[in-house]
Amino acid sequence: EAGVAQSPRYKIIEKRQSVAFWCNPISGHATLYWYQQILGQGPKLLIQFQNNGVVDDSQLPKDRFSAERLKGVDSTLKIQPAKLEDSAVYLCASSLGARLFFGPGTRLTVL
Amino acid sequence: AQSVTQLDSHVSVSEGTPVLLRCNYSSSYSPSLFWYVQHPNKGLQLLLKYTSAATLVKGINGFEAEFKKSETSFHLTKPSAHMSDAAEYFCVVSVPSGTYKYIFGTGTRLKVLA
Numbered sequence: 001e002a003g004v005a006q007s008p009r010y011k012i013i014e015k016r017q018s019v020a021f022w023c024n025p026i027s028g029h030a031t032l033y034w035y036q037q038i039l040g041q042g043p044k045l046l047i048q049f050q051n052n053g054v055v056d057d058s059q060l061p062k063d064r065f066s067a068e069r070l071k072g073v074d075s076t077l078k079i080q081p082a083k084l085e086d087s088a089v090y091l092c093a094s095s096l097g098a099r100l101f102f103g104p105g106t107r108l109t110v111l
Numbered sequence: 112a113q114s115v116t117q118l119d120s121h122v123s124v125s126e127g128t129p130v131l132l133r134c135n136y137s138s139s140y141s142p143s144l145f146w147y148v149q150h151p152n153k154g155l156q157l158l159l160k161y162t163s164a165a166t167l168v169k170g171i172n173g174f175e176a177e178f179k180k181s182e183t184s185f186h187l188t189k190p191s192a193h194m195s196d197a198a199e200y201f202c203v204v205s206v207p208s209g210t211y212k213y214i215f216g217t218g219t220r221l222k223v224l225a
Contacts, residue, residue: 001133042201042215043155050210065131079144091155098143098211100203 003025004103006092012109018080021106025073025094031055033100034067034077035091043091049075082110113138115204117216125224130174130189132219134202137183141210144185145203146176149218155201161185172196197223 005024013019025032035043048056051072069075088107118133146158159170165180176187202216
């Protein structure tokens with residue numbers, strides 16, 4: 001079966017610019033997660049969707065981050081404007097039952 | 112509230128010697144527990160999972176973990192380390208609350224010495 005797809009794999013931007021990441025979960029997986037992994041740390045949940053509804057976005061910096069999952073399949077995560085501290089790997093995951101499947105991640109560097 | 116604590120941020124072992132990566136959890140519910148591995152510049156891969164069946168769980172690449180409720184622990188072990196085991200390991204607790212929520216530990220970096 002195809003895995004979780006993410007694009008782009010790498011992105012370099014300057015601070016105050018905008019950036020968007022895309023995720024396509026495994027077919028049939030209703031739950032989709034976006035995680036932020038800063039170098040040397042464990043993944044931190046940014047937002048969790050169940051179909052096209054938000055389950056948990058308590059750790060999403062809503063003044064600059066936004067995410068949507070239209071039609072309950074693909075999802076996009078946007079940062080506007082980016083800050084230096086947003087440099088991290090952004091991981092998308094989907095789940096069916098009690099198991100997470102991760103995409104390869106998008107490595108964001110903010111200069 | 113649910114949480115997971117990985118007791119060592121770095122572990123170094125010699126090739127061929129046993130590996131022990133420690134994890135303690137806190138959960139108000141009966142948890143599911145996972146170990147994930149992340150090799151440099153690679154994605155997160157599931158090593159093994161505990162979901163209230165057998166307390167000794169066997170995973171891929173010779174790893175196993177034992178769920179000990181009395182000690183709230185879920186330590187990861189391997190009898191003999193291989194150079195390819197060098198990676199970052201994450202202990203994860205999951206609790207079903209409508210949908211599953213997954214909470215990651217801070218990670219343990221395993222170094223394998225030749």
